[in-house]
C-alpha cells in the first residue's frame with residue numbers, strides 16, 4: 001500500500017451548509033482524529049437548509065425535498081440517528097394564467113388515462129429518460145466508496161457516462177427533449193412547470209440539471225423530521241470540528257515555520273467575528289460557499305495566477321408562507337370545497353407572479369398536510385420577486401399570517417456550462433462549484449466527499465486515485 005505522509009495539522013472549511021458540514025465529516029474520516037478542523041460560518045449552521053416560523057410552527061424555507069436515491073443524505077440521517085418523513089403526496093395541477101391545463105386525479109388509473117389522453121406515452125418516456133440519467137449518476141457512489149476522486153466537475157460527470165453525459169451541460173433541456181421527440185405541449189405543460197418550481201427557470205436550463213429537476217416527479221421523496229438543517233448540525237458534531245462564528249474576508253498563502261522548524265506553505269484565513277478581525281493559518285482550505293459575483297465576500301490575496309472569478313449569477317427566489325384560505329377561483333372555476341389540489345405549478349408565462357404554490361406541513365408534523373375543517377392551510381409560494389399585499393390577497397380569500405425569506409437560491413443555468421475548478425490552488429479546494437451541474441443537497445454532499453478525497457490523495461501523493469479513466473468497467477467486477 002502507498003506510504004502515508006503525516007496528516008496536516010489544521011484544515012479550514014468556509015461555510016457550514018450541507019457542503020461544508022459534510023466536508024468536515026469526510027475529512028475527519030480520511031485524515032483521522034488528530035487533525036484540527038475549523039468550520040467558519042457567518043450566518044446559521046445549515047445555510048440554505050433553514051426553517052421559517054409561522055404561528056409557532058417551523059417549515060422548510062430552503063432545501064426541502066430529498067430523492068429516495070440520494071444515498072449520502074440517506075446515510076447521514078441513519079448515522080446521525082435522525083428520522084425521515086415522507087413528503088406529502090397531494091394532488092397537483094398546472095395553471096397557465098388562464099386555466100388549469102393539467103390536473104391530477106386521486107385515482108391512479110384515472111391519472112394514467114388522463115396523462116395518456118393528453119400527452120400520449122410522453123410521461124412514461126420522460127420517466128425512462130430520467131431513470132437512465134439517474135442510473136448512470138448512481139455510479140458515483142461506487143466510485144466514492146472505493147475512494148476515487150475527480151479534479152473537475154466535468155471529469156466527474158464524464159466518468160459516470162462518457163461524452164454524452166458530460167455533454168448534457170452544453171445543451172438546453174429543451175433542445176435535448178425536442179430532439180428526443182417530445183411535443184411542445186408536453187414540454188410547456190409538464191416539463192417547464194417542474195423547472196419553474198424547482199429552479200425558478202425555464203426549459204433553457206442545461207440537460208443535466210433538467211434531469212435532476214425531473215427526478216422530483218418520482219415517488220418516495222422525503223425530508224428530515226425536525227428540519228433538514230439537523231443533518232448539518234449533526235455532521236458538525238460528529239466530525240468533532242470547531243465552529244467559528246465569523247465571516248471570512250480573505251485567504252492568502254504565506255510561508256510559516258512550524259514547530260518542527262520546517263518552513264511550510266500555509267493559508268492565512270482572515271475573518272471578522274463580532275467587531276474583531278482575527279486570522280489563523282491552515283495547511284488545507286475548503287471553500288463550501290458560492291464564490292459567484294463576490295456573493296461570499298472572500299478575497300484571494302496575492303495568488304499568481306489570480307484565483308479565477310465566477311460570473312454566473314444566482315437566481316433571486318422568494319419563499320413566502322401564508323396561513324389562509326386559498327382563493328381557488330384564481331386558478332379554476334371551482335370553489336375551495338371542490339378544488340382538491342394541494343400544489344399548483346405554473347407554465348412559463350411572464351404575466352404570472354408566482355412560480356408555484358403548495359400546501360406544506362411543519363417539520364415536526366408527520367408531513368401530511370395538517371387537516372383543516374375551515375379550509376385554512378399553510379401554503380408555500382415560490383416567486384421571483386417579493387409578493388405585494390395585493391398579490392397575496394389575489395391568491396387568498398383570507399389569511400391570518402404571512403412570512404417571507406429571500407434567497408440567492410441556485411445558479412442561473414445557461415448552457416454551454418463551463419464549471420469552476422475544484423482545485424483553486426495547491427491545497428485550496430472549491431466544493432460549491434458542483435452547483436454548475438445542479439444545485440441540490442445531495443450534489444453538495446457528493447462534492448464534499450469528492451473534495452475530501454481529493455485533498456487526502458493530493459496530500460499523500462496518491463495521484464492514481466484521481467481522474468482514473470474506465471472506472472465503471474474497472475469496478476464492475478469488484479465486490
Ligand SMILES: Cc1cc2nc3c(=O)[nH]c(=O)nc-3n(C[C@H](O)[C@H](O)[C@H](O)COP(=O)(O)OP(=O)(O)OC[C@H]3O[C@@H](n4cnc5c(N)ncnc54)[C@H](O)[C@@H]3O)c2cc1C
Pocket residue numbers: 014015016017018019020040041042043044045046047048049061062063064065066246247248249288289290295296297298317319407408409410432439440441442444
Ligand atoms: C428555496 C430553495 C429551495 C430548495 N429546494 C431544494 C430541495 O427541495 N432539495 C434539494 O436537494 N435542494 C434544494 N435546494 C438547494 C439546496 O438547498 C442547496 O443546493 C444546498 O443547501 C447548498 O448547500 P451548500 O452547503 O453547498 O451551500 P449553502 O447552504 O449556501 O452554505 C454556504 C454557507 O456558507 C456561509 N458563508 C458564505 N460566505 C461566508 C463567509 N465569507 N464566511 C463564513 N461563512 C460564509 C453561508 O452563510 C452559508 O451558511 C433549494 C434551495 C433553495 C434556496
Ligand SMILES: CC(C)=CCC/C(C)=C/CC/C(C)=C/CSC[C@H](N)C(=O)O
Pocket residue numbers: 062063064065066067070134137197198199212213215216358380410439440441442443
Ligand atoms: C441529485 C439527484 C439525483 C436528485 C436530487 C433531486 C432533488 C431533490 C432536487 C432538488 C431540486 C430543487 C432545487 C428543488 C427546489 S423546490 C422543492 C420543493 N418543491 C419545495 O417545495 O421546496
